[in-house]
Amino acid sequence: MQDTTTQATKRAATTNRSRAVSADLIAVVIAVTNGEPRVLTIGQADALPSGPFELGHRSLQSGLRAWVERQTGHPLGYIEQLYTFADRDRIGDERVQISISYLGLTREEQAERSPTHGWRGWYDYFPWEDHRAGVPSVLPDILMPRLLVWTDEAEDMNMRRDRRQRVAYAFGLDDRDWNEELVLQRYELLYEAALVAEATRHSDDGSPLSVSGRPMIADHRRILATGIARLRTKIKYRPVVFELMPPAFTLLQLQRTVEALAGRLVHKPNFRRLIEQQDLVEETGETVADTGGRPAKRFRFRQTVLAERAVAGTKLPLSRA
Amino acid sequence: MQDTTTQATKRAATTNRSRAVSADLIAVVIAVTNGEPRVLTIGQADALPSGPFELGHRSLQSGLRAWVERQTGHPLGYIEQLYTFADRDRIGDERVQISISYLGLTREEQAERSPTHGWRGWYDYFPWEDHRAGVPSVLPDILMPRLLVWTDEAEDMNMRRDRRQRVAYAFGLDDRDWNEELVLQRYELLYEAALVAEATRHSDDGSPLSVSGRPMIADHRRILATGIARLRTKIKYRPVVFELMPPAFTLLQLQRTVEALAGRLVHKPNFRRLIEQQDLVEETGETVADTGGRPAKRFRFRQTVLAERAVAGTKLPLSRA
DNA sequence: CATAGTTATACTCACATAGAGCATAAGGAA
DNA sequence: TTCCTTATGCTCTATGTGAGTATAACTATG
Numbered sequence: 001m002q003d004t005t006t007q008a009t010k011r012a013a014t015t016n017r018s019r020a021v022s023a024d025l026i027a028v029v030i031a032v033t034n035g036e037p038r039v040l041t042i043g044q045a046d047a048l049p050s051g052p053f054e055l056g057h058r059s060l061q062s063g064l065r066a067w068v069e070r071q072t073g074h075p076l077g078y079i080e081q082l083y084t085f086a087d088r089d090r091i092g093d094e095r096v097q098i099s100i101s102y103l104g105l106t107r108e109e110q111a112e113r114s115p116t117h118g119w120r121g122w123y124d125y126f127p128w129e130d131h132r133a134g135v136p137s138v139l140p141d142i143l144m145p146r147l148l149v150w151t152d153e154a155e156d157m158n159m160r161r162d163r164r165q166r167v168a169y170a171f172g173l174d175d176r177d178w179n180e181e182l183v184l185q186r187y188e189l190l191y192e193a194a195l196v197a198e199a200t201r202h203s204d205d206g207s208p209l210s211v212s213g214r215p216m217i218a219d220h221r222r223i224l225a226t227g228i229a230r231l232r233t234k235i236k237y238r239p240v241v242f243e244l245m246p247p248a249f250t251l252l253q254l255q256r257t258v259e260a261l262a263g264r265l266v267h268k269p270n271f272r273r274l275i276e277q278q279d280l281v282e283e284t285g286e287t288v289a290d291t292g293g294r295p296a297k298r299f300r301f302r303q304t305v306l307a308e309r310a311v312a313g314t315k316l317p318l319s320r321a
Numbered sequence: 322m323q324d325t326t327t328q329a330t331k332r333a334a335t336t337n338r339s340r341a342v343s344a345d346l347i348a349v350v351i352a353v354t355n356g357e358p359r360v361l362t363i364g365q366a367d368a369l370p371s372g373p374f375e376l377g378h379r380s381l382q383s384g385l386r387a388w389v390e391r392q393t394g395h396p397l398g399y400i401e402q403l404y405t406f407a408d409r410d411r412i413g414d415e416r417v418q419i420s421i422s423y424l425g426l427t428r429e430e431q432a433e434r435s436p437t438h439g440w441r442g443w444y445d446y447f448p449w450e451d452h453r454a455g456v457p458s459v460l461p462d463i464l465m466p467r468l469l470v471w472t473d474e475a476e477d478m479n480m481r482r483d484r485r486q487r488v489a490y491a492f493g494l495d496d497r498d499w500n501e502e503l504v505l506q507r508y509e510l511l512y513e514a515a516l517v518a519e520a521t522r523h524s525d526d527g528s529p530l531s532v533s534g535r536p537m538i539a540d541h542r543r544i545l546a547t548g549i550a551r552l553r554t555k556i557k558y559r560p561v562v563f564e565l566m567p568p569a570f571t572l573l574q575l576q577r578t579v580e581a582l583a584g585r586l587v588h589k590p591n592f593r594r595l596i597e598q599q600d601l602v603e604e605t606g607e608t609v610a611d612t613g614g615r616p617a618k619r620f621r622f623r624q625t626v627l628a629e630r631a632v633a634g635t636k637l638p639l640s641r642a
Numbered sequence: 643c644a645t646a647g648t649t650a651t652a653c654t655c656a657c658a659t660a661g662a663g664c665a666t667a668a669g670g671a672a
Numbered sequence: 673t674t675c676c677t678t679a680t681g682c683t684c685t686a687t688g689t690g691a692g693t694a695t696a697a698c699t700a701t702g
Contacts, residue, residue, distance in 0.1 A: 021344045021374065023419055053342065053407070055417060060407050084421050086381045086406040096376060098344055098419065100405050146527070252649075267691065272651075274689095293649025294697035573678075591661065593680075614678025617666040644702090651696075659688080667680070672673100 025064040026101040026220070028227030029076065031108035031119060032244045035256040038108060038119040039224060042071050046120070046216040053100070064102050074119040078243040079104040082226050087219075090305055099100060103227045122228060123263075124214045126163035128190075129183060129228070131264045138212055144171065144197060150193035180262050185228040187222060195223070232262055239280055242301040248284050250296035251275065256287040326610060328548065337391070346385040347371040347422040349548030350438060352429035353565045356577040359429060359440040360545060363392050367441070367537040369544060374421070385423050393438040399564040400425040403547050408540075424548045426564035444584075446542055447537045449506060449511075450549070452585045459533055464516060465492065471514035501583050504550040508543060517542070553583055561603055563622040569605050571617035572596065 027049045029040035042049050049068045057063030065076050079102050087097040108119055123130040127138050151163040170185045172178035190212065191199045197215035215221060235241050241258055255271050275281060281299040289295040346377050348370045350361035370389045378384030386397050400423050408418040429440050444451040448459050472484040492504045493499035511533065512520045518536035536542060556562050562579055576592050596602060602620040610616040 021342050021419075023342045023344070023417075048681070053417070053419075057407075060419075081405060084381070084402060086378075096344075096374070097373070098342075098381075098421075100419075166387070250650090267689095268650090269652080269692085270690065289698070293647080294651080294699095296650060571679090588661065588663095589679090590663085590681080595660090610653095610669070613670070614676080615680080617679060645700100646702095647698105647700080648697100652694080654691105654693075656691090656692080657689085659686100661684105661686085663682105663684085665682075668678085670675100670677080671694100672675080 021098055022249045023167055024097060025053050025060065025067055026050040026099055026223055027064055027068050027079075027104050027242050028082065028101065028224055029068060029072075029074070029104040029106060029229060030122070030227065030244070030261050031106050032257045033108045033119070035260050037122045037228075039115060039122050039125075039227075039262045040068070040072055040074060041120050041216075044115075046125075046214060046220070047218075048100075048216070048220045049077055049117070060100060061102070064104075068104065073114075074106065074117075076104045077106050078240065080230075082223070082230060099223075101223050101226065103230055105231075105240060107244060107246060119270075120214075122224065125216065125224060126183065126187070126228070127213050128186065129180070131178060131180070132259055135178075139171070143190065143212060146195055147171070147189065147193055150195075168301065171216045177266070180264055181232050183232065184222075186223045189227040196242075198222075225230045235261055239301070242280075248286070248298045248300050250288060250298055251281075252296060254281075254299070333486070342417045342419055344374040344390055345371055345418060345420045346374050346381065346395075347420055347544055348385055348389050348400075348425050349403065349422065349545055350389060350393075350395070350425040350427060351548065351552060351565070352427050353578045353581050354429045354440070356548075356581050358443045358581045359447075360443050360548075361389070361393055361395065361438060362441050362537075363438045365436075366537060367446075367541070367542050368539075369537070369541045370438070371420075378527070381421060382423070385425075389425065391551075392490065394435075395427065397425045397440075398427050399561065401551075403544070403551060420544075422544045422547065424497055424551055426552075426561060428565060428567060441535075443545065446537065446545060446551070447504065447508070449507065450501070450584050452499060452501070453580055455497075464511065464533060467516055468492070471516075499585070501585055502550055502553050504553065505543075505546045510547040512543075559594070560622070563601075566622065569619045569621050571609060571619060572602075573617060575602075575620070629641055 027040070029049065031038050031040070037199055039049060040049060043276060051063075051067035051071070051072045053063045057066065060081075061079060064079065068074060068076055082101040082103050084098060084100045113270060128136055128143055130136055140281075147167050151160060153169055154160040154163055166185070167189060168176060170182050170189055187196070190196045194200075195211055196213060197211045198219070198221060213221075216224065231240070235258060241254065241261070244252060244257055244261075251272055252268075254275065255266060255268065258271070259265050280302060282302050284298045284300050286298045287295040288298060348361070350370065352359050352361070361370060362368060370392045372384075372388035372392070373385045374381060378387065382400060385400065389395060389397055401423040403424050404423045405419065408420060430633060449457055449464055451457055466486050472488055475481040475484055487506070488510060489495055489497060491500075491503050491510055508517070511517045515521075516532055517534060518532045519540070519542060534542075537545065540552075552561070556579060562575065562582070565578055565582075566575060571592055573589075575596065576589065578588060580586050581590070601623060603623050605619045605621050607619040608616040609619060
């Protein structure tokens with residue numbers, strides 16, 4: 001079993017076969033405009049910006065930036081790696097496709113309409129994820145009943161119990177709370193239950209299963225779900241929201257942005273308390289009067305925080321219960 | 322700028338150049354034996370198990386499992402992806418090397434000594450990370466003085482301030498607390514300051530800079546640091562410690578394992594309180610008398626928790642301050 | 643010009659939780 | 673027996689979080 005050839009020899013011997021790999025870079029680029037989170041898409045289709053990692057690219061990150069800029073003209077600020085996966089469809093083929101996905105945050109500056117790209121509200125793709133105005137009607141009206149049908153479809157009793165538990169957990173049934181971080185788990189359940197258009201396997205009996213949310217090309221909606229989940233988790237302990245904010249903003253605007261991302265409302269006084277006691281922001285001195293009520297102070301992000309807490313914490317009134 | 326060719330065409334056009342990629346899978350496999358965290362290494366050298374992703378592999382994960390088993394005979398249980406990077410050294414070369422690293426958790430069952438692999442205590446590689454018996458002497462005696470020299474070496478005043486802040490934050494100077502999660506940041510600072518053997522750039526003046534910790538091949542120590550950091554973060558909110566435990570264990574054994582991973586001691590009564598009130602474990606009914614004191618009850622992990630909280634939370638008395 | 647409506651901002655209170663220390667129980671060893 | 677060691681249970685306090693209330697400062701409207 002354990003052969004005694006060294007690492008190096010072994011690598012050399014297998015390099016030929018392993019070379020038949022191509023690596024794709026895929027970007028989930030997020031901006032929040034007017035309290036709506038949006039994702040950058042390209043072409044007419046619902047596709048995320050992507051392109052192959054090439055020899056000319058200095059690094060994975062710079063390759064990604066290059067592709068996004070070339071395809072959308074939009075320069076990226078903050079980016080972080082999401083996940084790497086090998087495309088199942090193409091495995092077993094001559095060529096193996098590896099996809100490396102990234103999350104990018106920017107501001108949607110110029111609202112230039114372009115045929116090559118556009119910003120699309122992320123709740124178009126995940127209507128069941130927006131709980132800001134209460135539980136969205138798709139959930140009780142369409143998805144939950146169908147999910148329960150699906151759980152009972154399982155032959156095995158154990159499988160039935162397992163499905164019930166996963167659904168209850170992911171969608172916050174029984175006494176459980178809705179956990180906004182479980183975006184990917186929910187998408188995967190809906191996929192398994194063939195309630196999203198990408199899962200066409202159940203259409204063989206001809207029944208037009210009603211599906212929910214706008215679909216995307218290939219597995220891009222799944223990647224978007226991964227990005228949303230990551231962002232919803234991350235805003236709770238890192239000051240990343242500010243990457244999405246204009247240079248100056250009111251506390252309510254900041255709150256609305258957080259709420260847009262989390263898909264749920266937060267308690268205003270508590271939000272302000274947390275933001276202020278963490279010294280994340282400082283007043284600019286200006287006020288804005290177009291709020292419809294008492295004028296609000298404008299704040300800016302304290303740039304020094306980036307140095308101080310480059311890796312440190314931030315808290316938001318969104319618990320990880 | 323924005324060309325209007327579709328995604329598909331664009332991909333096809335560039336496939337040739339992007340094919341010159343090979344993907345390596347690298348594993349950080351961790352076990353905890355006798356209260357010591359260990360990492361699986363191969364060969365005589367200090368290298369992590371790794372090998373190319375090949376056409377025969379069904380998925381990235383199964384490819385990784387295959388390589389680890391082939392090189393060490395050790396089957397893997399829990400694994401999760403760590404990070405994907407393109408090898409800087411080889412970029413610009415004919416071939417581009419992409420490395421996909423994974424974290425794996427197991428138990429070190431058979432203590433079989435083998436020429437092809439072995440388990441090595443992870444604090445051999447990171448002696449400054451073990452704070453269980455107080456601050457390790459390398460820190461005040463060697464590393465901190467040299468780090469402070471390094472911060473003052475910077476020409477630019479801003480750079481100096483920046484370095485000081487990073488060091489203070491990563492190593493918990495001034496009023497700050499030691500944050501055991503910052504394993505990677507600390508390694509990177511030590512690398513920049515040429516205080517680890519892998520950073521040989523400063524040896525050009527002939528001075529034999531004393532360096533700290535056992536080095537590894539290539540960037541494997543950096544990958545190990547990533548794995549340790551991930552594990553130290555993860556044990557705080559996911560029940561992954563149990564992957565490292567034998568089927569039955571005492572609460573003190575469990576605590577020692579957590580402490581071994583975190584590199585710091587925890588308050589015993591609080592630890593027990595947290596574990597028990599979360600229903601993570603159940604008594605087996607047995608007791609063990611070889612503890613040197615009052616016999617301890619044996620516990621086992623409640624398997625149902627894996628279903629219930631497949632993605633849910635666990636808490637340990639290690640705050641994220 | 644008063645009043646209602648809207649948002650901003652400041653306080654308060656109850657409750658859960660984490661950190662720390664103390665006390666007692668139950669075994670082995672000297 | 674006595675001491676030592678570990679196991680196990682309980683208490684106390686500071687802190688943080690969720691939620692509600694009160695007041696301030698503006699706009700719009702009749």
